[in-house]
Structures are given as C-alpha cells and as structure tokens.
Amino acid sequence: MSTNVYVNGMGAFLPNEPVDNTQIENVLGLINDKPSKAKKLVLRNNGIKTRHYAINPEDRSITHTNVELTVEAIKALVKNSGFDLNQLDCLACGTSGPDQMIPNHSLMVHGSLGNPPCEVIATSGVCCSGVAAFKYAYMNVAMGLARNAVVCGSEQVSSILRAQHFQPEIDAKLAQLDDKPIVGFERDFLRWMLSDAAGAALIENKPNESSISLRVDWVDYISFANELETCMYGGCIKLENGDIQGWKNLDNLGEAFDEGYFDLNQDVKLLAENIVRMGQRGLEDVKKKYNLDPDKVDWFLPHMSSGYFKKDLGLQMEEIGMFIPQERWFTNLEYKGNTGAASIWIMLEELFNSGRLEKGQKILCIIPESARFSYAYMHFTVV
Secondary structure (H helix, E strand, C coil), rough: CCCCCCEEEEEEEEEEEECCCCCCCHHHHCECCCCCCCCHHHHHCCCCCCCCCCCCCCCCCCCCCCHHHHHHHHHHHHHHCCCHHHHHCCEEEECCCCCCCCCCCHHHHHHHCCCCCCEEEEEECCHHHHHHHHHHHHHHHHHCCEEEEEEEEEECHHHCCCHHHHHHHHHHHHHHHCCCCCCCCHHHHCCCEECCCEEEEEEEEECCCCCCCEEEEEEEEEEECCCCCCCEEEEEEEEECCEEHHHCCCCCCHHHHHHHCCCCEEEHHHHHHHHHHHHHCCCCCHHHHCCCHHHHHHHHEECCHHHHHHHHHHHHHHHCCCCHHHHHHHHCHHHCCCCCHHHHHHHHHHHCCCCCCCCCCCEEEEEECCCCEEEEEEEEEEE
C-alpha cells in the first residue's frame, strides 16, 4: 500500500560570484597558455551567460568540495522549510563526480552534516543521478518505509576543468615532439558547458499546512544504452570501434594522465544526432503511460545542456502531440549554467520559492543524460 508523497521544501547553493563569458579563462586558466579556439563557438550555441565555479579566481584554488556544496544546499533547505534534520529518516544524493571513489558521496555528506543515524543512499550517473536519488527516496516514503527524506543533486566539476588538469597531457605531447599540442574538441567543449551547484529537496508523507507543496504524481526513468554507444565519459577513453577502455586496464597509471583518461569527454556528433531524438521516444512512452495532456501542463521544466537544443526539442514535442507554448517553459540555464545532476533541482528550487506557483498547477520535468542516453521524467501537482 502506498501513500502520497510531497515536496515540502527546497534549497540551493551556487558557489562564489557569477562568472560571465569574458571571465571564464581567467578563472579556469589557459591550456598551454593559449586561448581556446572552441570557446566562442560553444558559448554562442549554448546560450549560457553566467555560471558559478567553486574556484578562487585569484589563485585557482578550490573553495568548496562536492560535499560542502551539498551540505550548503541542505542548510538552505532547512532555513527555507524549518525542517529539523534530527528527524531525518533518509538521505539520498546523486552526483556525477564525488570527491572520492570510496566512501560514497552520501555517506560523506551525512558525516559532514552530523545529524543522527539515518538511511543513506548514493546514486551515480550524470544528469539523471539526482533524479535516481529522488526516485529511491520517493518510493521509500510512498511505501511507508520512511516518513521523510532529503534528496540532493550536486556537481563540483570545475576542479577538473582547470588548465592545470590538462597539463600532463600537453607535456606528454610535447615530449613526443608534437608541434601542436592541443586538447581535443571533445574535452575542450565541456569546459564551456559545465559548472558547479547543489540543490536539495525535502519530501514527506504529508503536505505543508500553511504553504505550497508539490505532490509527486509520478517519476519515470528509461535508458537506451542497449541501442547507442557511449557519448559522455570520464575515467576511460573511447576506442575507434565505439567501445570504451577504462583506466584500470592500464599497466602504467601514468599513461592514464598522459592520454587524458581522467578528462571529461563528449562525443559531440553522437550527442547532436541523438539527444533530442531519443528523448522524444522516451516522452512518447510516458505520454501514453500516464495519459499526459500538454494543455494541462502549466510549467514545463526541461534540463537542457545547451540552448542549442531548445528549438529541436520544441519541434519534436509538437510531432508527438506534446506541444507546450514557450511561455510555459521555465529554465535558468542562461544565468545559472548547466550543473548536471543539480540542474533540475536548481530550476525547481527557483520556481518553488518564487511565489509564482498556484494551487492545482501541473509541472512536467524532463531530464536527459547523454552518458549512454538515459532520460528521466517527473510530474508534480501544486497543492
């Protein structure tokens, strides 16, 4: 037997002052002391004007770990909602890049929060990992196994976007007498796409008494990894046949740094060809499954890695009978950036705390993940 589940509070944390497009290389640094040739093209297409980095622009030192970003978002949630962390039953956190491989990210967050013992779960992945954490917590509360849960999505990616992270690869190419040592577009591309943030949501088995809540109507999650090869990856390289080779296969770990195994990579051609197309298939499935009526969607929140995909997304939604006018779309990509697993929570938090939501309104969220083409969909009703 299941019960209704409600989002009763939200918090977000974006580190330091916003960084505009003219300041990025001042903060991240120049690779091989040369400006990026890809920067202007990528920024023109993605439409991001400002973003936040957990970096001190004076010396490029790290100002916040992933754990610290997550804890700050939870503190903001507590301040906004008045929730007592001493009563927390479940903590679920999703991220692409934890600060360490072991222990898992959520355990480190719990240790830093210092609240009493509770159930703790971590989910891995990229943009969908924050929704995977949410779905686990949602099911936990819906089944009566927990009274409440705090869910987080976070990213601290700027530390590996700094110029010094790429220096071993550049030095290796110079040692091989490469007269044009550069970092490939697949890696340089992501330096202008990604940034840092954390978002947190409180879910409970009862709605707020004197303020709005979001009733969770459903959460769906689908992977097309059986059909498409890897598109976004780290800790490995992609071979010519489309397979990936992980760093653990190497006899000499030094090669992993020289060959860029620990860089984030994006197969840009594969991304452009498939990210919207496969999302259309997933949306068509949930449209039928939940009898979705676009005319009854008051707020549409698409997580887009780039504004480049906005037009195609709208056209493909129209093709499957899911046309939603642009005035009902809500995104803050332009001024808060693409923050991966945190992005949908950064959007929802801004909308939730904006005073713009009204009782009875319906919210549809779409979260694509290009790693191996996964898609998450969430639907809420304001109560």
